[in-house]
Amino acid sequence: MKHRKRRPPRPPIWAFILLAATSTAAEDPGAEDPFGGEVEVTLIARHKTVRDASTVRVAVLFQMADEWHIYWQNPGDSGLAPEIKWTLPNGFKISKLIWPAPHRLPAEPLMMYGYDGRCLLAADVKVPRGFRGAAKIKASVSWLVCKDVCLSGKRDLSVTLNVGQQEPTVDARWKADFARHDRLMPGPSAKGAFRAIARDGRIRLAVHRAALGKKLSADPKPGFFPGVEEMLNNAAPQKVKLTDGDVFLTLTPARGGARKRLQGVFVAHTAAGRRAWRVDVPVERKKKIAAKKKETSR
Amino acid sequence: MKRLIDHAAALVALLALVALPAGAEETPAPTDPQATPKAEKKPAGKAEKKADDKKAKSKKKESVRPNPNRAPLFTLGATDKTNWALKDHLGKWILLEWTNPGCPFVKKHYRIGHMQALQKAYTDKGALWVTICSTNPNHRDFRTAEQWQKIAKDQGLASSVVLLDADGKVGRLYEARTTPQICIINPQGIRVYDGAFDDAPRAFAKEAIMAAKNYVTWVMDAVLAKKASPLRRSKPYGCSVKYQKKNKKKRRKSVN
Numbered sequence A: 001m002k003h004r005k006r007r008p009p010r011p012p013i014w015a016f017i018l019l020a021a022t023s024t025a026a027e028d029p030g031a032e033d034p035f036g037g038e039v040e041v042t043l044i045a046r047h048k049t050v051r052d053a054s055t056v057r058v059a060v061l062f063q064m065a066d067e068w069h070i071y072w073q074n075p076g077d078s079g080l081a082p083e084i085k086w087t088l089p090n091g092f093k094i095s096k097l098i099w100p101a102p103h104r105l106p107a108e109p110l111m112m113y114g115y116d117g118r119c120l121l122a123a124d125v126k127v128p129r130g131f132r133g134a135a136k137i138k139a140s141v142s143w144l145v146c147k148d149v150c151l152s153g154k155r156d157l158s159v160t161l162n163v164g165q166q167e168p169t170v171d172a173r174w175k176a177d178f179a180r181h182d183r184l185m186p187g188p189s190a191k192g193a194f195r196a197i198a199r200d201g202r203i204r205l206a207v208h209r210a211a212l213g214k215k216l217s218a219d220p221k222p223g224f225f226p227g228v229e230e231m232l233n234n235a236a237p238q239k240v241k242l243t244d245g246d247v248f249l250t251l252t253p254a255r256g257g258a259r260k261r262l263q264g265v266f267v268a269h270t271a272a273g274r275r276a277w278r279v280d281v282p283v284e285r286k287k288k289i290a291a292k293k294k295e296t297s298r
Numbered sequence B: 001m002k003r004l005i006d007h008a009a010a011l012v013a014l015l016a017l018v019a020l021p022a023g024a025e026e027t028p029a030p031t032d033p034q035a036t037p038k039a040e041k042k043p044a045g046k047a048e049k050k051a052d053d054k055k056a057k058s059k060k061k062e063s064v065r066p067n068p069n070r071a072p073l074f075t076l077g078a079t080d081k082t083n084w085a086l087k088d089h090l091g092k093w094i095l096l097e098w099t100n101p102g103c104p105f106v107k108k109h110y111r112i113g114h115m116q117a118l119q120k121a122y123t124d125k126g127a128l129w130v131t132i133c134s135t136n137p138n139h140r141d142f143r144t145a146e147q148w149q150k151i152a153k154d155q156g157l158a159s160s161v162v163l164l165d166a167d168g169k170v171g172r173l174y175e176a177r178t179t180p181q182i183c184i185i186n187p188q189g190i191r192v193y194d195g196a197f198d199d200a201p202r203a204f205a206k207e208a209i210m211a212a213k214n215y216v217t218w219v220m221d222a223v224l225a226k227k228a229s230p231l232r233r234s235k236p237y238g239c240s241v242k243y244q245k246k247n248k249k250k251r252r253k254s255v256n
Helices: A002-006 A013-027 A172-184 A289-297 B002-019 B046-057 B059-064 B104-111 B114-124 B145-155 B169-173 B206-211 B215-224
Strands: A039-045 A047-051 A055-064 A069-076 A083-087 A103-107 A110-116 A118-126 A133-146 A150-164 A194-199 A202-208 A223-226 A239-242 A246-251 A261-270 A273-285 B075-078 B083-085 B094-099 B128-133 B161-164 B181-185 B191-195
Touching (some): A039 A133, A039 A172, A055 A069, A055 A110, A055 A133, A055 A150, A055 A172, A083 A118, A118 A172, A150 B104, A172 A273, A194 A261, A223 A246, B114 B128, B114 B215, B145 B161, B181 B215, B191 B215
Parallel strands (some): B128 B161
Antiparallel strands (some): A039 A055, A069 A110, A069 A133, A103 A110, A133 A150, A194 A202, A202 A246, A223 A261, A239 A246, A261 A273, B075 B083, B075 B161, B181 B191
């Protein structure tokens, strides 16, 4: 907390009393809102004990009350993605955030992307070689949580990893959460799995089903989530066509959103549940010379 | 004497604390350049000129290909119960500000008087600042005309007029997505800017808000100096506009 530094070295007692009386109002812009308990955040680690020179997955667990949601890395038409700032012991390294497959959060005429219920935002911590003992991983987490109204929040969290030479032990409390996050983490895909073609002002995403290595079900429908803000018209319905070999999605670009690449996440249901794949392909342009000539000659 | 200094120091510290903007603790995260709205720079001014030329040449041509940046006309009831029509005010620079008094992203600008200061600055320069609330009557943030008069007084609103768009028609017409969101219309009735208020969605503390690049001043200072708008669109950020539901589809259920 910034203001602690501004305190004089020996403040008299009355100052503390006054401070206690005013601090709530001064620190918490949400104080005027009659809410509470809309989201709970906890910093968790997959393992209780780990070896040095290994990687351990940590995550911020968000538990939202009914109807409340937080946002994906691309929040969509409104909202704001959560932000996590890590503080690690010397020599430790941490990966970028690993966001699980988001959900659509429609509020006609707008479309947002995010999570409700229970979700993890994870990252992999690399423990340096030769480290022994307790390692405190700290996360400063800020978020916007919304239902029909929005609240911003911030918490400083920490989790301790015990680094030793013994066999790593999984923390049973979070096993199911991490397993679910593993399943919902957008995975890589074989080359040629996705192709994006610009046509008639739309972008057609062709998904080669065999390249995903899983059978996709038609219901619930597969969908695409743009990983870049202002790339697609978020609220425009995605037309879905499934053939034996492919899935075709018709996407609507955002106004003024001429994009060269289609980046994001493809989400579909398989026999084993919901799955996601990373998409990052150039948008191919079909040259319609004949059609263009017609237009100009008019 | 030493004790007196202690008291004085404590008092000063306390004052500083109380005066700290309320958001200082809540979201002091310095802005991440990756998370700030992606602003698209465009060679501005061309579209307006084209449209105006077209208009001058032939009205027919324009009806074939209307300028997508032309500000659609509308009439809304103001909080003083009079009607306000856009067409009566064309010829001036007009700023539309979408607002919702309950939204933290709106509050953060009003709490420090920043929004009001800009309202005053540009209305003083002859522009019209039109504050529009498209919150539906069933939402907890909805305020009646009378309540709005009190809000305007309490918060020292300096906009030219506050319009109520409870059925969301004008918000939908302008594709307003968030509060705040700003649309700037030139005297010819062409939208020259549409998007965010500034480039710092994560700034809640006063210093951070004031350090942000403010798109309204950037655009307005340019256009009032007869330069082209330096920015045509940016991604608006904030709370979603609380539109009246069009159909009875479940609103908050996540799908897919």
